[in-house]
Amino acid sequence: MILPYIKELAAGIEASLRSDPNQDSARKRFTLEIARLGIRLFSGEERVAWCGVFAPFDLLTAVGVTSCFAEFVGGWLATIGAVQPMLEKAEQAGYSTDSCSYHRGVIGAALEGMMPEPDFLIATSTPCSGGMATTENLSRHFSKDLFTIHIPRDDGPEGVKYLADQYRAMVDFVTAQIGQPMDAARLRQAMEKTNRARALLDEAYALAQAVPTPARRRDMSNLGIVLPLLFGSEAGIEVARAYRDEFARKVKAKIAGVPGERIRLMWLQNRIQFSNPLEQWLEEEHKAVLVFDELNQICWDPIDLEDPYIGLARRALSIPLGGPIERRIRNLQQHARAYRVDGAINPCHWGCRQGTGGRGLVERGLKEVGVPVLNLEVDCVDPRHFSEGQLRTRLEAFIEMIEGRGAGGARLEVAS
Amino acid sequence: MNTQTPQRMGFACAYTPLPIIDAAGFVPFRVLPMGDAPDQAGSFLHDNICPHVKRVLDRALGGDVPELAGVVLMNSCDAMRRVSDAWATARPADRVITLDLPIACDDTSVAHFKAELARLMERLSEWSGRPVTVEEVVQSVDRYNALAAGLERLADYAAVGALSGGHRVLQEIFNRSVTRSVDESLTELDRLAAGQGDSQQTDPGVPVLLFGNVLPDPEALELLEACGCRVVADDVCTGSRQLVCYQLDGQEDPLAQLAHAILSRPACARTLVSPQAGLLAGQVAARARECGAKGAIAHVMKFCDPYLARLPAIRDALREAGLPLLVLEGDCTLRSLGQHRTRIEAFVEMLGGSPP
Numbered sequence: 187m188i189l190p191y192i193k194e195l196a197a198g199i200e201a202s203l204r205s206d207p208n209q210d211s212a213r214k215r216f217t218l219e220i221a222r223l224g225i226r227l228f229s230g231e232e233r234v235a236w237c238g239v240f241a242p243f244d245l246l247t248a249v250g251v252t253s254c255f256a257e258f259v260g261g262w263l264a265t266i267g268a269v270q271p272m273l274e275k276a277e278q279a280g281y282s283t284d285s286c287s288y289h290r291g292v293i294g295a296a297l298e299g300m301m302p303e304p305d306f307l308i309a310t311s312t313p314c315s316g317g318m319a320t321t322e323n324l325s326r327h328f329s330k331d332l333f334t335i336h337i338p339r340d341d342g343p344e345g346v347k348y349l350a351d352q353y354r355a356m357v358d359f360v361t362a363q364i365g366q367p368m369d370a371a372r373l374r375q376a377m378e379k380t381n382r383a384r385a386l387l388d389e390a391y392a393l394a395q396a397v398p399t400p401a402r403r404r405d406m407s408n409l410g411i412v413l414p415l416l417f418g419s420e421a422g423i424e425v426a427r428a429y430r431d432e433f434a435r436k437v438k439a440k441i442a443g444v445p446g447e448r449i450r451l452m453w454l455q456n457r458i459q460f461s462n463p464l465e466q467w468l469e470e471e472h473k474a475v476l477v478f479d480e481l482n483q484i485c486w487d488p489i490d491l492e493d494p495y496i497g498l499a500r501r502a503l504s505i506p507l508g509g510p511i512e513r514r515i516r517n518l519q520q521h522a523r524a525y526r527v528d529g530a531i532n533p534c535h536w537g538c539r540q541g542t543g544g545r546g547l548v549e550r551g552l553k554e555v556g557v558p559v560l561n562l563e564v565d566c567v568d569p570r571h572f573s574e575g576q577l578r579t580r581l582e583a584f585i586e587m588i589e590g591r592g593a594g595g596a597r598l599e600v601a602s
Numbered sequence: 603m604n605t606q607t608p609q610r611m612g613f614a615c616a617y618t619p620l621p622i623i624d625a626a627g628f629v630p631f632r633v634l635p636m637g638d639a640p641d642q643a644g645s646f647l648h649d650n651i652c653p654h655v656k657r658v659l660d661r662a663l664g665g666d667v668p669e670l671a672g673v674v675l676m677n678s679c680d681a682m683r684r685v686s687d688a689w690a691t692a693r694p695a696d697r698v699i700t701l702d703l704p705i706a707c708d709d710t711s712v713a714h715f716k717a718e719l720a721r722l723m724e725r726l727s728e729w730s731g732r733p734v735t736v737e738e739v740v741q742s743v744d745r746y747n748a749l750a751a752g753l754e755r756l757a758d759y760a761a762v763g764a765l766s767g768g769h770r771v772l773q774e775i776f777n778r779s780v781t782r783s784v785d786e787s788l789t790e791l792d793r794l795a796a797g798q799g800d801s802q803q804t805d806p807g808v809p810v811l812l813f814g815n816v817l818p819d820p821e822a823l824e825l826l827e828a829c830g831c832r833v834v835a836d837d838v839c840t841g842s843r844q845l846v847c848y849q850l851d852g853q854e855d856p857l858a859q860l861a862h863a864i865l866s867r868p869a870c871a872r873t874l875v876s877p878q879a880g881l882l883a884g885q886v887a888a889r890a891r892e893c894g895a896k897g898a899i900a901h902v903m904k905f906c907d908p909y910l911a912r913l914p915a916i917r918d919a920l921r922e923a924g925l926p927l928l929v930l931e932g933d934c935t936l937r938s939l940g941q942h943r944t945r946i947e948a949f950v951e952m953l954g955g956s957p958p
Contacts (some may be wrong), residue, residue: 315907318705322911323912326915332878338704339702539648542650544648544684546646547687
């Protein structure tokens with residue numbers, strides 16, 4: 187079921203790009219490259235690894251392994267409206283409805299025989315314990331070896347060394363699994379490509395801060411969490427360049443992603459993955475635009491080509507979700523200022539102890555810089571309990587409160 | 603003679619290196635998820651966080667902990683990370699150190715955890731005003747090993763119904779063993795051991811293995827016995843998994859040996875061993891077979907991802923061993939367990955026993 191769907195998706199986008207170049211967009215390029223990745227994952231023709239969210243995918247690319255984080259499948263099934271039977275399958279097998287639905291979705295898909303068998307698996311301790319357990323369960327399901335990466339809390343020299351050593355051990359594990367050594371030249375090329383994609387993406391994010399933002403509603407959805415799957419490859423560079431170029435053109439021409447932008451909002455963690463009208467409603471009714479998604483940021487320096495393992499370790503440790511919450515809060519405060527947001531929405535994904543666990547602390551931290559936070563109760567993957575009316579009411583009250591504070595007025599002239 | 607009362611050092615996770623805290627002259631004080639502190643943690647953390655962590659934070663917020671010289675927290679799982687995040691905001695005057703706890707026990711992880719233990723020694727030296735030496739840590743390990751061995755003997759008595767007061771008393775002793783000095787606990791164990799000969803063996807009930815994360819309320823254990831269960835072994839981090847022996851060989855690098863011993867202790871659900879999956883399921887099934895249980899009861903904190911995610915595998919492993927499993931989700935209150943009373947009694951009947 188999945189492979190034909192992805193092939194059809196990729197073919198459709200390719201045909202659209204061929205027939206009408208005016209329809210080209212960075213988002214389309216991104217979707218196409220992810221579809222192509224999906225084809226490689228599901229075709230059964232390549233070496234595949236299912237991983238944790240913060241695994242070094244470019245390192246795996248360098249050694250010739252196609253890899254992806256397991257949660258991607260849960261989110262993607264929700265996007266295409268196919269997640270409900272998978273959730274039910276997992277629940278019937280004993281997986282608690284209190285657990286994360288990204289994880290239940292992928293477990294259900296595995297139990298239904300819809301997940302391609304990997305060559306091995308790599309679990310990461312962050313972003314969450316649930317993800318770690320899910321990777322272990324997939325390892326058990328497929329009877330395939332598991333490698334675990336503990337991403338420490340401390341981003342100092344000891345933490346960096348520890349993580350870099352684990353990456354070296356991971357490469358030993360992977361090369362033993364596939365019977366092929368790591369080629370130093372290929373590793374260097376992959377890191378060069380990662381750095382080029384990084385630089386372009388950094389520019390794109392800086393451009394997205396413009397008032398009005400050049401980003402359309404869905405342009406930035408899942409970008410920062412999914413694009414790393416393409417790091418180390420030409421595809422990653424092409425997608426990042428497409429975003430940079432599109433945003434540069436729009437900013438220069440003062441073209442707003444959402445015409446009439448009045449209210450600028452920050453979205454914490456992941457968007458709601460299944461089809462829902464809330465974002466469109468925010469835009470159309472209130473000209474309220476999601477200008478910044480928390481996971482859309484570059485917080486790491488370029489990888490040192492002479493010592494890539496250290497650079498990769500620093501990259502993983504720089505991700506604010508993994509460290510103490512003060513670091514995450516400082517990071518959110520900085521981005522709130524940089525993007526000039528009027529408010530933040532925290533979807534509080536049910537089942538997430540990582541992103542939403544410290545929501546009270548995040549709320550306090552953002553209030554310190556004058557940014558009000560709306561905590562929603564929502565499951566970003568499971569549509570069964572989606573209460574559109576209740577959510578709309580809360581969002582409406584939040585927007586009214588922001589408008590009451592006088593937000594958006596200064597931008598009206600620029601945006602309209 | 604030094605008559606000054608030692609200061610208490612708070613902790614919340616069974617992986618905490620208590621011998622180092624003891625060697626620094628502090629009394630390790632486990633902030634157990636008990637008591638009547640009002641529910642305030644929700645203002646810091648989401649309500650869908652593990653009740654263990656919320657109760658610990660409730661106690662901290664409600665002033666339901668004695669004066670603490672500091673707090674040692676472990677980066678063991680999402681919930682423990684969150685309590686580490688929240689504690690500093692909830693009690694900004696407290697001194698807090700959070701130790702990184704690797705998920706595996708390979709050489710790289712042992713080396714990293716050894717460095718973390720050294721960091722703890724350094725920090726506790728600052729807090730206590732005197733240097734903590736490795737020799738002192740080794741001595742404390744010996745004393746804690748004696749305590750762990752004594753508690754294991756008591757648990758054996760309880761398992762055959764020969765501990766006066768049963769598992770309720772055993773749990774009270776378990777709780778005291780992590781809230782007062784190791785010397786006081788050793789003295790109590792000596793006294794109890796001397797009196798064991800007088801204990802009367804009672805109706806033992808149906809033998810079960812109890813496993814899960816935290817169940818510190820002695821009344822909860824009493825309830826299980828009242829329903830006809832005889833807990834012949836447990837794998838609970840407030841029970842027999844709380845204090846375990848750390849074998850050091852007296853040779854070189856004791857700190858590395860301690861790091862290895864802690865990382866290889868009976869696994870909590872958050873621990874993994876590469877490259878095999880399913881460590882916990884195998885561990886629970888093996889324990890159930892070894893102890894002669896007729897069935898197993900899992901008491902799992904609501905929202906505890908590591909356990910919730912492993913229950914299907916554990917159920918499979920127990921099924922293969924021919925052992926039924928009863929899963930009870932709890933929230934650290936006796937109220938939640940009391941609601942399960944009928945299910946526990948039915949489980950006992952299914953295993954061939956009868957509630958008293």
